[in-house]
Amino acid sequence: MIKKTLKLKIILNFTLISTLFSYSTITMAHSIPLNKLTGQFDEKKDSDFIALDLTVLPVNKKGMYLQKEPADQLIKAYNDFKKIHPDIPFIVVSATRNYNYQNGIWQRKWDALLQKVNNPQNIATEILKFSSMPGTSRHHWGTDVDITSVTSNFFKQDKKGIILYKWLQENMPKYGFCQAFNEGRKGGYLPEEWHWSYKPIASKYIAQYKVILDSDPNKIIQTLTFTGHDKIKLLELVKEYVLSVNSECY
Ligand SMILES: [Zn+2]
Numbered sequence: 001m002i003k004k005t006l007k008l009k010i011i012l013n014f015t016l017i018s019t020l021f022s023y024s025t026i027t028m029a030h031s032i033p034l035n036k037l038t039g040q041f042d043e044k045k046d047s048d049f050i051a052l053d054l055t056v057l058p059v060n061k062k063g064m065y066l067q068k069e070p071a072d073q074l075i076k077a078y079n080d081f082k083k084i085h086p087d088i089p090f091i092v093v094s095a096t097r098n099y100n101y102q103n104g105i106w107q108r109k110w111d112a113l114l115q116k117v118n119n120p121q122n123i124a125t126e127i128l129k130f131s132s133m134p135g136t137s138r139h140h141w142g143t144d145v146d147i148t149s150v151t152s153n154f155f156k157q158d159k160k161g162i163i164l165y166k167w168l169q170e171n172m173p174k175y176g177f178c179q180a181f182n183e184g185r186k187g188g189y190l191p192e193e194w195h196w197s198y199k200p201i202a203s204k205y206i207a208q209y210k211v212i213l214d215s216d217p218n219k220i221i222q223t224l225t226f227t228g229h230d231k232i233k234l235l236e237l238v239k240e241y242v243l244s245v246n247s248e249c250y
Pocket of ligand 1: 194195
């Protein structure tokens, strides 16, 4: 009798645990709404986001936002950096960019290249060296920032840039940040020394983006209506550019 009760208890416990497990897997998979993954929302009206103008962080333009947790961690990084290197610029030059903003960048570059490049696929890959397709940028997530300069030359040749980059590489992981577009990836964007990503949150976004691309890609693809979307190998490009990031950012 005791044995039977014990067996029943084990079975019940097992059922409970597996139910909880599958429930949490399902809720995890749906925890980030699609519009947040693809930047189709207004970060200025979202209570998870904070205006960087209200913080100590130097910015190169007004009206930039980040999610609160990455902003807090970035402030810590900035303060610690400034204690050691008060004369080296640590400036946020880009933070959250929503779909509409990114669409403006895409459209401008598309129009400019249309004069010189005849094939839409080639126009897209030229833009994609440094800019994302609207709906596919990590800047949509509120977890990613560009710091001080968006040219590799600054970080590789300028005295101050070299010091800044060395500090970022050695210290940003302590605050939760990884360099999403590092050297040595197989595809995707060229290396970006300036682009840092808050892993505790961004890793959830990329995981969910990947689940959708693997299981039901049209859910995402049909929301991408930027110029040229119907003239390029869209799904192939989305997979390559969203997923080809530093393994330390997963
Ligand atoms: Zn960036």
